[in-house]
Amino acid sequence: MNFKETFMNGEQGLFKPSTLTPMQKLVLRFVVIGLIYYGFAVIEGMIMRIYQISPIAAIPDYQYFAILTAHPLVGIFGSTYSIVFGAFLFLVPFLMKKPLWSFKLANWTCILIGVGTMIFWLAGFITHYAPLYTLYWPLPADFSQFNPLGGTIFVAGIAIVMLGTVFFVINIFKTIVYTPEGWEKQPSKALFLSAMGLSGMTNMFRKKENQKEHLVSLPVAAIARGTVDTALNAGIILFTGVLILVYLISHQLGFDLKNSAVDALLYKNWFWWGLDLIADGLVLIFVAGTWYLLAMLITGRSLFMQNIARAALLLELVVSWTVWSHHLMSDQAQPGFLKVASGEMVTAFELITQGLAFFITLATLWSARPLKMTNPLKFLLGGLLGFGLAVPAGIMQADLGLNRILHNTQWIIGPHVHVAILVGLTMTLYSAIYILFPIVTNGAKLYSQKLANFHFWAHLIGGIGMGAFMGMAGLKGMLRRTIYLNGEFNLYMILAGICGGLLLLAFLAFFYNIVMSVGLKGVIGIFTPSKLDVKILVPEAEK
């Protein structure tokens, strides 16, 4: 096939959208939307990398901060939520061998996340509403700096994303516990308890011959437990959004409410409690669950120390509810016992829970060697390395002594946040995409392995390199969330910018590879309705 034919019909013309089930199309739509928003986040990231070297004359500072506000939200909600929700809405029924509870609701999740992200992105882009994702009170209601109408649309966009999230949560739990039509009655309560990890916990204290069989596989249990935090987080963000909306709308109606009616420190505790359900809860739980699934799929074996892995997921859930205070270690009015107990001690548990997941995944892979270095395996190893680097960096900054000289520096956002998200989380997601690609496309072939190899190395080196140079700047005192006008940290920022460029090239190589694999007609075909039954996950011939 020549270039034009491949571009139109995909590699060897193997991808046939007409053979896809509605569920396959839906998961591919989620992935396409997620990748487009990832592209947004990468471009925004590159603009900010250049700005940190030398402010761009065409972009005023208020526009820069609007980009800084939108960037993590587009990355987390628009990209990661889309890809993760799409994958899990497919995987839970796939692993449980039963249809999704509601295809319609899943479709709405996809639409609401895609539309909601575009609304808040546009509101930020046009009106420059920029209180950052931290929303430290009373900044979101500071009308001397921000347009209240822009803020109202921005918050409405986030609320739409949260509504889609709530639909996802309902669908996941209903799918686990419901009885499909024509099936024997399912033990809903037992399924729920197994999904929550109680069977794994009790098995640890039983003799081997008395251990109960798990009704729900470990990856499904991990998804269920991460979904608990997803639900709580959606509730917190929705509540916070309503609070901000009250102030925004009142101002537009001519009633200015007193900002001091809301205690800034209490708000900060509330906000970080909710936000850490994503950062320290569902990310670590979802990632651990995804590592386990990938390790089992790659090796074809059961997981090493399965009961402990289940118990660790339950422990991580509790840890994620009590860990928030590490974000308030530089807040002097925060009680000291919360800083030590929640900020230091509970946070240190994340080293243990994530370390367990790291070890269990590697041990499972090791027990099946020799393995072929496939794309899923190499990206999985990249993801493990990302968290291997980022979690200890986080534990260090969650220390009373070190936090005093690290908080709000580039150290936090570089070696911890960006290495965790870009290398740890994103490479894990890429591994899942590479392994699911033939399953959800009914056997489409990847266009170029060379491009996939380039994607891997450019992303790995770019992600670790960018985080490292940001971290070095942070240790030299460079702050995040500000602008340096005189090139104070240029050496580090130029090097970080080059690594950011590698990340952009890696994404372009991946995107091109995927488009050439399925073809332009294939991409369009993903968005046309399927004629197959919504209850069928993959066509019989592909099973």
Place this chain on the structure above:
Amino acid sequence: MVDSQVVLNGQTFAYTFYALAIILLMLWFGYNVTKSGKASKVSSALFYSFVTLLVVLGVSLHIVTYNTIPWASMDLNRKEIKADKTFEITVENHKFILPSEKLVINVNDKAMFNVRSNDLTYGFGLFRSDNSMVFQMQVVPGHLNDILWQFDKPGVYTIRSTEYSGPKGAQMILKDVVEVIAN
């Protein structure tokens, strides 16, 4: 009290060493997991040893830093420590309002910085002339934000807001306004 730069140097060394070790470990693993040979099960003894190591590391990090980084214990117990000098600072409309043009402190004196915000959440950080950070804290409206610090050598420092408070806050910088002098 030891200068915070010394602690940062120690951290840089420790984390660089760890980062190189984990990268090498993953390279070794990636190479060997593909090599032909007999598949071997990982022993549970190794697993439990690893868990023990994680517990020891997680707990000991904070015990070690509490006992070696002097400002950690001073910060937790600052209510019981008498300051040699106290500076009342206000922040409003993206501006620091100092009690005097320069804040002068004697070497080895304990200086208390009490910072109040009348509107937004800000940060309060002290920086050396090479832009490296001495310390920082958050400045939350409606609450007392106080930090006790002891300087071990003479120097001139810049105050800068370390927290985002909207685009107007990016250049909240008071250059060379804190001076530490020899007794």
